[in-house]
Amino acid sequence: MRFIIQRDYLLQSVQDVMKAVTSRTTIPILTGIKIVVSEEGVTLTGSDSDVSIESFIPKEDGDKEIVEIKQTGSIVLQAKFFSEIVRKLPTDTVEIVVENHLQTVIRSGKSEFNLNGLDAEEYPHLPQIAEENVFRIPTDLLKALIRQTVFAVSTSETRPILTGVNWKVEDNELICIATDSHRLALRKARLETEAVGKHNVVIPGKSLTELSKILDDTAAMVDIVITENQVLFKTKHLLFFSRLLEGNYPDTARLIPNERKTDVVVNTKEFLQAIDRASLLAREGKNNVVKFAILEGNTIEVSSNTPEIGKVVEEIPAQSVEGEELKISFSAKYMMDALKALEGSEIQISFTGAMRPFVIRPLNDEAILQLILPVRTY
Incomplete structure (x- = not known):
């Protein structure tokens, strides 16, 4: 040679x-x-x-x-x-x-x-995958799907299935879901090519993170082939194989509330920065908890209090508040991760009560949502 x-x-x-x-x-x-x-x-x-x-x-x-x-x-x-x-x-x-x-x-x-x-x-042979059930998506969309979900996978091996992202293909739509049982990230995408058959698989979060690092931000298409225990991502000069996780992914549809009692619309950047500031003093405390309260006149209060360090209170205007008044506490890290994953200048947060999971979405975009479980403090 x-x-x-x-x-x-x-x-x-x-x-x-x-x-x-x-x-x-x-x-x-x-x-x-x-x-x-x-x-x-x-x-x-x-x-x-x-x-x-x-x-x-x-x-x-x-x-x-x-x-x-x-x-x-x-x-x-x-x-x-x-x-x-x-x-x-x-x-x-x-x-x-x-x-x-x-x-x-x-x-x-x-x-x-x-x-x-x-x-x-x-050297062991790579898996031979019959390329029958191929569907294709643009590289930049694939990277977005990974970025907007993979951060929510579990890092704990106690439930290995939750260390992966659940990919479902049906009716020409790809749905990606990740959860660590305290939060959930969901992103949907229409498939331009006719997808053959249905799929419901779990791809290790680590594999998707590595794949994302290799892919360039282009509109070039990636071919995706799913088999019983492998997934193959194929670009012009690259083949990326990953094994799939074994087991059944929990039914997450039940977690997402259908009703809502309070809807708040806020500027994404303003809200993210306020949470970031509140977390400065929350970081030392357990769970990095931030409190969120709705005040009169479409105003939101974001605060955190760690007795041995001090406290921070900040008011930010909301574009709109509909429904009941509410006080709720949640992890600042989870909220910041969720906000960074969303696109759009305004987000809508829908609450169904102080101890129920709440949903964050970009305004007028049904393709993506983030869900967070609150923390009991009040």
């Missing part, structure tokens, strides 16, 4: 597949990156058996040559060392040669590294 490649392209691919490589694996070869050179270009693969990422570098991009292929072949190189070497190479081109006994030479400018390789035949 022998090829010469533009260092920037190689580095980008190495950084992408590294997101799937972990040092804590029971299969030693998975601490490496698999490199396969064919007549078409170079394919890099990284995997930790939960997530596998394959990145393809084509021989040429338009009329620009990226890879000069002298001899095809394959090798697995230690990811930790290989990625550091590529990052620090002195010139724009890199030559990689595999000699006898898997000895690999990496040359760039006047610098030459020798690395011991492993046999690529021993």
Whole structure:
């Protein structure tokens, strides 16, 4: 195996597949990156058996040559060392040669590294997914769906199913739901392409976070294929496989209240900044709790009180208040996470009582909602 490649392209691919490589694996070869050179270009693969990422570098991009292929072949190189070497190479081109006994030479400018390789035949095969049930969504929409839900997954392994995001596909709509049982994030999106069949799966939150880091903010389409135990995200030069979480996701529809007793409309930014200020003194206390009260004349009071530190009170105007008066307490962190996930300059908060979950939505947008359970303080 022998090829010469533009260092920037190689580095980008190495950084992408590294997101799937972990040092804590029971299969030693998975601490490496698999490199396969064919007549078409170079394919890099990284995997930790939960997530596998394959990145393809084509021989040429338009009329620009990226890879000069002298001899095809394959090798697995230690990811930790290989990625550091590529990052620090002195010139724009890199030559990689595999000699006898898997000895690999990496040359760039006047610098030459020798690395011991492993046999690529021993690297586990990626899942073979029959691409029948494909649906497609634009990359920037996929990133938004992830950003607006994944923060609400549980970080505790006591209920593993809640560490994932529930994806449901039906009637040409994709619904993404995440909850840690104290809050819930939901985002819907219409699918432009005809989605085949129904799906109801749970994708690990960690997988979606890593996927989001790799994807560029473009309108290019991502193909998504869901099988019984895997999901595949496919872009022009990237395959991202993740295992699915086993088990049934709780029925979250019951959590979302149908009735509402109080509706408040506020400016998102003003409200977020007020919560942020109130949390400065709440942070030390347990749960980071902020109190919210509706005053007369469409005014809201946001406050927090930590006896040993001090207290903060702030009044902000609401665009409108309808329904009953209310006092409620909630986690400042959960509220700030929710507000950052919403788009739009104004939000509507719908309450059904001081101890019932409440819903936050952008004004006039049914596609997204955040739900938070209050904290008992009053």
